[in-house]
Amino acid sequence: xxxxxxxxxxxxxxxxxxxxxxxxxxxxxxxxxxxxxxxxxxxxxxxxxxxxxxxx
Numbered sequence: 803x804x805x806x807x808x809x810x811x812x813x814x815x816x817x818x819x820x821x822x823x824x825x826x827x828x829x830x831x832x833x834x835x836x837x838x839x840x841x842x843x844x845x846x847x848x849x850x851x852x853x854x855x856x857x858x
Contacts, residue, residue: 806817
């Protein structure tokens with residue numbers, strides 16, 4: 803690799819390649835993001851969002 807490097811996960815990539823890689827990860831999870839949060843938090847993230855919205 804020539805030029806500046808950036809960390810992406812557990813590997814180093816060219817710094818100018820990282821935005822494309824990050825976008826790819828985002829695009830792959832965006833449709834299922836809320837479901838993923840439900841599964842990982844047991845639904846608690848929805849309570850947090852409701853509490854924050856109520857405070858605002």
